[in-house]
Each structure stands twice: as C-alpha cells, then as structure tokens.
Amino acid sequence: MKDSAPRIWRMRNNLYRIRYSKCKACGASFYPARASCIRCSSRDVEVRVSLGLGTLVEYTVLYQVPARMQDNAPMVIGVVRLDEGFELYGVIVDADIKDLRKGMRVEAVLRRLRVDGSSGLITYGIKFRPVIGAAHGEGSGRG
Amino acid sequence: MSAKPQAGIMGWGAYIPLYRLRASEIARIWGYDDSVVKSLWIEEKAVGGVDEDTITIGWEASRYALMRAKIDPGEVGAVFVGTESKPYAVKPSATIIAEALGIPPQKLASDLEFACRAASEAMRISVGLIASGMIKASLVIGADTAQASPGDVLEFTASSGGAAFVIGDPSNSVAIIEDSYSYITDTPDFWRREGFPYPEHGEAFTGEPAYFSHIMNAVKGLLDKSGLRISDFDYVIFHQPNGKFPLQVGSKLGVPREKILPGIVTPYVGNTYNGSALLGLARVLDMAKPGSRILLAPFGSGAGSDAFSILVLDRIEERRALAPTVDEMIKRKSYIPYGEYVKVRRKIVKA
Amino acid sequence: MIRNVFINAGSAVEIDRHFDKGFKALALEAFRRLESSYGSVEPDTLVISSMAPESMSEQIGIAGVIADHLALRRLKVFRVEMGEASGLAAILTAYSLVSSGLSKGVLVIGVEKVSEYPVSLIAKVYSMIGDSDYTGLYGISPASEAAILAKIYMDRYGYSYEDLFKWPVLMHKNAVKNPHAQLRFMLKSDSYKDSPIISEPLRLLDAYPFGDGASALYISSMPGDTAVEISGVGSSNDSCDAISREDPLFFRSVRESFDDALRMAGIGRDRVKYIEIHDSYTPYAYIVLESLGLVERGDAPRKISMESSSIDTTYVNISGGLKARGHPWGATGIYQTYEVFRSLLGEAELSDSYGAVQSMNGPGSQSYSVIMRRVR
Numbered sequence: 001m002k003d004s005a006p007r008i009w010r011m012r013n014n015l016y017r018i019r020y021s022k023c024k025a026c027g028a029s030f031y032p033a034r035a036s037c038i039r040c041s042s043r044d045v046e047v048r049v050s051l052g053l054g055t056l057v058e059y060t061v062l063y064q065v066p067a068r069m070q071d072n073a074p075m076v077i078g079v080v081r082l083d084e085g086f087e088l089y090g091v092i093v094d095a096d097i098k099d100l101r102k103g104m105r106v107e108a109v110l111r112r113l114r115v116d117g118s119s120g121l122i123t124y125g126i127k128f129r130p131v132i133g134a135a136h137g138e139g140s141g142r143g
Numbered sequence: 144m145s146a147k148p149q150a151g152i153m154g155w156g157a158y159i160p161l162y163r164l165r166a167s168e169i170a171r172i173w174g175y176d177d178s179v180v181k182s183l184w185i186e187e188k189a190v191g192g193v194d195e196d197t198i199t200i201g202w203e204a205s206r207y208a209l210m211r212a213k214i215d216p217g218e219v220g221a222v223f224v225g226t227e228s229k230p231y232a233v234k235p236s237a238t239i240i241a242e243a244l245g246i247p248p249q250k251l252a253s254d255l256e257f258a259c260r261a262a263s264e265a266m267r268i269s270v271g272l273i274a275s276g277m278i279k280a281s282l283v284i285g286a287d288t289a290q291a292s293p294g295d296v297l298e299f300t301a302s303s304g305g306a307a308f309v310i311g312d313p314s315n316s317v318a319i320i321e322d323s324y325s326y327i328t329d330t331p332d333f334w335r336r337e338g339f340p341y342p343e344h345g346e347a348f349t350g351e352p353a354y355f356s357h358i359m360n361a362v363k364g365l366l367d368k369s370g371l372r373i374s375d376f377d378y379v380i381f382h383q384p385n386g387k388f389p390l391q392v393g394s395k396l397g398v399p400r401e402k403i404l405p406g407i408v409t410p411y412v413g414n415t416y417n418g419s420a421l422l423g424l425a426r427v428l429d430m431a432k433p434g435s436r437i438l439l440a441p442f443g444s445g446a447g448s449d450a451f452s453i454l455v456l457d458r459i460e461e462r463r464a465l466a467p468t469v470d471e472m473i474k475r476k477s478y479i480p481y482g483e484y485v486k487v488r489r490k491i492v493k494a
Numbered sequence: 495m496i497r498n499v500f501i502n503a504g505s506a507v508e509i510d511r512h513f514d515k516g517f518k519a520l521a522l523e524a525f526r527r528l529e530s531s532y533g534s535v536e537p538d539t540l541v542i543s544s545m546a547p548e549s550m551s552e553q554i555g556i557a558g559v560i561a562d563h564l565a566l567r568r569l570k571v572f573r574v575e576m577g578e579a580s581g582l583a584a585i586l587t588a589y590s591l592v593s594s595g596l597s598k599g600v601l602v603i604g605v606e607k608v609s610e611y612p613v614s615l616i617a618k619v620y621s622m623i624g625d626s627d628y629t630g631l632y633g634i635s636p637a638s639e640a641a642i643l644a645k646i647y648m649d650r651y652g653y654s655y656e657d658l659f660k661w662p663v664l665m666h667k668n669a670v671k672n673p674h675a676q677l678r679f680m681l682k683s684d685s686y687k688d689s690p691i692i693s694e695p696l697r698l699l700d701a702y703p704f705g706d707g708a709s710a711l712y713i714s715s716m717p718g719d720t721a722v723e724i725s726g727v728g729s730s731n732d733s734c735d736a737i738s739r740e741d742p743l744f745f746r747s748v749r750e751s752f753d754d755a756l757r758m759a760g761i762g763r764d765r766v767k768y769i770e771i772h773d774s775y776t777p778y779a780y781i782v783l784e785s786l787g788l789v790e791r792g793d794a795p796r797k798i799s800m801e802s803s804s805i806d807t808t809y810v811n812i813s814g815g816l817k818a819r820g821h822p823w824g825a826t827g828i829y830q831t832y833e834v835f836r837s838l839l840g841e842a843e844l845s846d847s848y849g850a851v852q853s854m855n856g857p858g859s860q861s862y863s864v865i866m867r868r869v870r
Contacts, residue, residue, distance in 0.1 A: 060641035066618035
C-alpha cells in the first residue's frame with residue numbers, strides 16, 4: 001500500500017515537532033497530546049510545543065526492525081525525558097551503540113522516518129541525537 | 144564604499160553529518176595511487192546518515208541560523224534552498240524545511256539549481272528582496288548530499304553537509320553585505336542529466352575555463368565595482384571542490400594563503416557542493432573579529448560565480464555561542480568503511 | 495433477566511506455520527473438532543476474533559466469509575478485534591450476547607493467519623497494535639517497548655537477564671505436554687546464548703513465535719451435561735504506551751479487569767487455582783503476575799521456579815503460554831479460554847475451584863479477564 005499523502009500532510013504538525021499536553025489543573029505534562037489529563041482527568045489541558053532538549057532515560061538496540069525500516073537496522077529506541085517534564089519513546093540516531101549511556105543529553109532533529117519505494121513519498125519526522133558541542137541556545141522544535 | 148548597505152547577515156548556521164569516509168579508503172577500494180589524494184588535498188569527507196538528505200541537513204543548518212539570528216520564524220518572508228541533490232525531483236525541499244521550522248505560509252519558497260552556486264545566487268536574490276522592502280528576512284540554505292559515481296575521482300570529495308544564513312535588516316545583523324557581483328556563462332564543465340543518479344564532468348576542463356575563469360571574473364568585477372582591493376579583505380573564501388583549487392585561484396588573484404586557509408573546510412569534510420564555500424563563510428564568521436572584511440566567491444558549474452564583500456559587525460560576538468561552530472562539527476565524527484558508505488548513501492540497488 | 499452463561503464445548507488446532515491452510519480452512523478445522531468432541535451445535539450467533547485479516551489475508555468482513563464457508567445460516571455474525579486481546583474481547587462479547595438473552599448459542603472462533611509473509615512484514619503488522627502515529631510510524635515496535643520495560647524492571651528490582659530467562663524455560667517445559675502448542679521442545683537454562691537478539695536484552699527465545707491457529711468455543715445459556723460457567727468477566731484500559739504512565743512496571747488495566755471479574759464472580763484471588771496469562775515477551779509475564787496481585791511487586795522472578803508451574807497454590811500457564819503454546823494474535827484468547835475450560839473439566843484437582851484467563855493488547859493497553867468454574 002502506498003503511503004497516504006493526506007495522512008502525512010495532516011500529521012505534519014505532529015511529525016515536525018513534539019506537541020505535548022500540559023494540564024492546567026494538576027500541572028502534569030504528557031505525550032502524546034490528549035484531550036484530557038491522563039493523571040487527573042481534567043479537561044483543562046493545552047497543547048504545547050517542546051523545545052526538543054532532553055535526557056536519555058533508557059534505551060534498547062532493536063535488531064528485529066519492522067519492514068520498510070530495515071536500512072536503519074539496528075535502531076536505537078530510547079526513552080527520552082524532555083526538559084518540559086514528560087517522557088516519550090524516540091528513535092536515537094548518530095550515537096555509537098557503545099557510547100550510549102543513560103543521562104546522555106539529546107536533542108530533537110528532523111530525519112527521514114521512511115521512504116515509499118523509489119517513487120512514493122518521503123516521510124520526515126522527529127528523532128533524537130546527542131547534543132552537538134556544549135548545550136546551545138534554546139533547542140529545537142521551534143514554533 | 145559604493146552604496147549604502149541594504150542587507151546583512153542576521154544569523155548563520157552550519158551542519159555536517161557525523162559520519163566520515165577517509166580518502167585513503169576510497170583510494171584503496173578503487174585502486175588509486177596515494178598521489179591522487181595528495182594532489183586534491185582531501186583527507187576525509189562527511190557522509191550523511193541513512194536517514195539524512197538535503198532537507199534534513201538544510202533543516203539542521205537553518206535551525207542554528209535562526210537561533211543566531213534571534214528572530215521569530217514568522218518574520219522570515221522567503222526560504223531558498225540551493226541544492227543539486229533534491230530528495231524530490233518535483234516538490235520543493237524549501238516547503239518542507241519551512242514548515243518544519245514553523246515559518247508561516249505568507250512567504251516565498253523555492254529550490255534553486257545552479258550546480259554548487261544556487262545558494263549563492265539566493266543570497267543575491269535575498270539582498271534584492273530585502274533592499275526593495277518586499278520582505279523583512281530571507282532564509283538562504285545551501286545543502287547537498289553530493290552524488291559521485293562510484294570510482295570516479297569526484298568520489299573523493301563529494302560529501303554531505305550544508306550551511307544556512309538569515310539575510311535581513313542590516314541594523315540587526317552580524318555582518319553587512321556591502322556589495323556583490325555575478326559572472327555567468329554557458330560552460331559545460333559538469334552536469335547531471337534528468338533521472339540519472341551521477342554527474343559527469345570534463346576533468347581538466349572543469350579547471351581553467353570554468354572554475355578559475357568565472358571566479359576571477361567575478362572577483363575582479365566586484366573589485367572594479369566597489370573600488371575595494373584584495374588587501375582590503377581579511378578573509379577570502381572561494382568555492383572549494385578540493386583543497387587545492389581555492390589556494391590556486393587565490394594565488395592567481397594575489398591573495399595570501401593565510402587569508403584563504405581559515406575558510407577552507409573541504410579537506411576535512413569534503414565538498415558539500417552548495418554548502419562548500421558557505422561552510423567556509425560560516426567557519427570564518429565563527430572566528431572573525433568585528434571590523435573584518437570578507438571576500439566570498441562561490442562557483443557553480445554550468446557555469447557562474449558570485450563575489451560578495453561582507454563586513455563583520457560588533458554584534459557578531461554575542462551571537463556566536465548561540466549555536467555550534469563549524470569546528471565543533473568537524474571534530475564530531477565517526478569513521479565508516481566503504482561498505483557502510485555505499486549502503487547509507489543508497490548506492491546499492493535493492494528490490 | 496440476566497442469564498447464566500456456560501461454555502459447553504471447545505477445540506484447538508495445533509499452532510504452526512500452516513502454509514497449506516488459509517483462515518477458512520483453519521476455522522473449519524476448529525469447528526469440526528468442536529463438533530466431533532461434543533456433537534453438533536446449532537448456534538444462532540457467530541463471533542469471530544481475528545486481529546489482522548485485512549493485512550495478512552486481504553479480507554474484510556471475515557466473520558461473514560467464515561459463516562458462509564461453514565455453511566451456517568440464519569446467524570447473527572460479528573467479528574471482534576481488539577489487537578492481541580481480540581480473543582478475550584470476543585468472549586466478553588459472547589458473554590454479553592448470551593446473558594442479555596439476545597443470543598442462545600454463540601459459536602466463537604478465534605482464527606489468525608500470521609505466517610503469510612517474511613518476518614519483517616509480520617513485525618510491521620504487529621507494530622500496528624499501538625498508536626501507529628506515535629510508535630509504528632517511527633519503527634518503535636512492541637519488541638522494543640518490551641525490551642525497554644525489561645531493562646527498567648531489571649534495573650529497579652536488581653535482576654540479571656539470566657534471572658528473567660527462567661520463564662521461557664518453564665513455558666517450553668509446559669508446552670511439551672500441550673498437544674496444540676507450537677514449540678513442544680525443552681530449553682536449557684542457558685539456551686538464550688544461541689538465540690539471536692531481537693531487541694537488547696531480549697532474544698528470540700523471549701518472544702512468542704509466529705504461527706497460525708484457530709480455536710473454537712460454544713457458549714450458551716444451557717449448561718447441558720457437562721459445562722463450565724463463566725462466573726465473572728472484566729475489562730479495562732490504559733494508555734497505549736507504557737512510558738507515559740505513572741509507573742510503567744504496573745499494568746493498571748490488568749489489575750482492574752481482574753478485580754472486576756473477581757468481584758463479579760464473588761471470590762477472592764486465592765480461589766483461582768489456574769490462570770493463563772498473556773506473556774508475549776518474558777518481562778510481561780512477571781509484570782502481569784505482579785499486576786494481577788498474585789505476587790508482590792518485584793518478586794515474580796524469585797517466585798518462579800523452572801521445576802514448578804505454580805505460584806503458591808495457583809497453576810500458571812500450564813499450556814506453555816504465548817511463549818511456547820504460541821500466540822496466533824486474535825485467536826490466542828480463545829486458546830487460553832479453551833485450555834482453562836478443558837482443565838476444569840478434565841483435572842479432578844481443579845473440579846471444585848476457579849480458573850481464570852488474562853489477556854491484553856500491548857503492554858496492558860487494553861485488558862480483559864475471565865473467571866470460570868466447573869458446574870457439571
């Protein structure tokens with residue numbers, strides 16, 4: 001099945017940045033964004049955009065990579081704790097497996113998620129990689 | 144100076160992928176003598192990862208440029224991507240990068256193609272757009288995942304990387320674009336046909352009638368137009384298909400080596416095509432003191448060259464630390480063997 | 495009026511790579527075996543549980559196609575799909591149809607064709623059980639999530655990988671005695687050393703095998719000569735991913751669904767003498783046992799021994815579990831329920847006690863529990 005152009009178009013805001021929910025009632029932040037708070041059930045939640053800087057909390061090296069992602073094998077799948085105070089699963093790139101460690105600072109970057117053959121669409125989205133140099137500026141995921 | 148400055152560089156950003164392939168590894172695989180590598184002055188080249196392309200490289204460089212420019216993406220009125228390795232033959236890279244950076248729809252956005260100098264032309268276009276008052280700021284991106292036929296001498300240098308610049312209000316800039324000049328002819332020194340993955344080139348023909356003639360004419364045109372002399376410049380940056388050519392053209396123009404060397408990046412990261420001279424500019428902006436004057440002369444096959452006179456302002460000091468430097472990215476590296484290179488650069492035909 | 499609900503009969507087809515059988519042939523085989531063991535049934539309702547026939551067999555409306563193939567007519571026909579938990583969700587559906595009086599006799603068939611494609615494609619389809627926009631699209635597979643939870647578990651409770659590997663060894667030992675199990679061979683305690691890593695630290699032997707299967711149950715309002723009564727059912731849900739929860743090592747929906755089923759049955763968990771749990775990956779066995787409240791948090795690997803299939807006085811996964819009996823996705827819950835049904839009828843030791851089934855989709859993203867006991 002070909003990748004759907006409407007789906008990729010519709011999802012672009014969620015693919016190109018990390019949109020999470022912040023509960024105004026209890027203060028919880030969580031990902032992915034949801035209509036109500038997953039902690040206190042308040043409907044008073046707002047969607048925010050993360051600056052994309054965080055810490056690697058846990059990770060695994062995935063060898064049984066699903067179809068259409070096999071050029072990426074092995075993939076590092078991590079749990080990233082964003083500085084805004086929520087955790088998510090993310091693909092970690094540009095890190096030598098032997099250099100991976102918990103507590104490593106990572107930042108959100110735009111990468112190819114998958115490619116639809118040689119004539120279909122290319123889907124871009126957020127992955128994470130170790131921060132380059134010292135911690136610079138305000139991070140990514142702007143606007 | 145000839146005219147009142149009308150546009151400046153508000154921010155700059157560079158991106159060099161993590162992976163490196165040593166020139167000696169390519170020579171070993173394809174049976175080149177070491178002297179070939181030495182004659183090109185190329186040590187290693189940057190290789191984009193399996194999930195990287197011109198769009199992701201352009202996004203990275205742009206993000207850093209916007210951080211240094213300290214402007215809201217909403218103020219960017221144009222996004223130009225100079226590249227000869229578009230992920231889509233039809234569908235702009237600029238729209239994807241702009242959307243991902245949060246630049247709103249009220250803008251110009253195009254991919255420009257003129258071999259290695261499309262982004263350079265985008266700079267001149269941007270100066271015009273800003274000077275005319277049409278837009279407030281322009282994002283100019285030079286990025287490539289440069290193609291080279293396996294085994295071709297081009298493979299020693301063709302690399303991945305890019306640079307981006309926010310061109311805009313001179314009163315909020317880190318450097319002023321004082322003047323510029325272009326020189327363009329029909330010269331078939333290097334080309335790639337539609338639908339074919341690798342370029343072809345005229346070997347020695349890419350030198351004198353192409354690279355050297357166009358850069359020298361552009362630089363001389365700029366000097367004549369502006370009244371400036373080579374000695375007025377503290378840094379001189381040329382397009383750098385290898386390490387040797389920029390030194391040779393500098394010698395012909397009477398530029399001392401020490402003014403050229405700070406802007407030379409190709410021996411360490413390869414020729415990033417549209418990013419080539421612009422990465423050199425980014426590296427010079429990383430170090431130049433306020434008051435320095437920079438001569439920038441990119442070249443693109445086909446063929447043409449632009450020459451720019453750029454004056455560095457005091458504001459540059461406060462913007463440098465806002466994003467990683469070119470040297471930080473040159474030092475960040477991981478060596479890969481030739482086999483991994485052909486995999487990640489998609490040179491293996493799969494079902 | 496709420497009617498009592500009974501399981502009258504059941505069957506299971508050997509789980510295997512049935513390259514020679516499609517879903518219709520597998521469903522028919524399960525139906526024939528059910529009738530040959532029990533006699534002919536006259537269902538007024540057919541409920542099919544199947545997870546991914548669209549992806550694996552290019553089939554929508556699979557229940558209608560199976561009904562036609564079995565030449566059953568004048569039926570209410572449904573397909574129930576809740577990912578890996580489809581089977582037990584189908585049992586809850588059948589339960590509510592019978593207890594409400596809408597149906598008198600429900601034929602439930604769980605059927606799945608898994609081994610139609612190369613492993614990478616099967617892994618991709620299985621990756622759709624979560625929130626695809628969040629995980630599947632990025633290549634974040636269920637195996638990688640299980641691996642991350644395993645590492646958090648080992649880190650928090652101080653276990654090594656070898657400590658966790660007891661579970662697959664025990665499951666393989668149990669499966670040898672199960673005639674319809676897919677992996678009927680013993681493992682040595684260090685077999686993992688030759689097993690390829692699928693997502694570090696988990697190896698192929700920590701994951702369920704890919705196989706096809708079909709299992710059937712006849713559920714009705716009539717107890718007949720011998721029957722098992724469904725005494726309690728429960729269901730609950732949680733986030734699709736485990737990491738956004740307050741504690742990723744506690745599957746809240748598993749506890750809630752089990753507590754609901756126990757409450758409905760009017761018993762404490764100590765009355766459950768046999769349970770089949772959802773152990774798609776080694777760490778999930780331990781997390782599920784702890785979430786069910788059968789062992790203390792962090793104690794499960796210590797409580798499991800390679801010699802015995804019981805925790806205290808409760809038998810766990812006599813079948814070999816998803817790990818070794820197999821996990822033909824949408825059919826699994828039917829297999830589990832059939833196994834408990836068969837044991838309650840056949841094992842004298844269990845004749846006066848309760849059996850239970852726990853099923854879930856993903857890491858406790860959606861959960862179902864069923865409690866049953868022999869009544870005749």
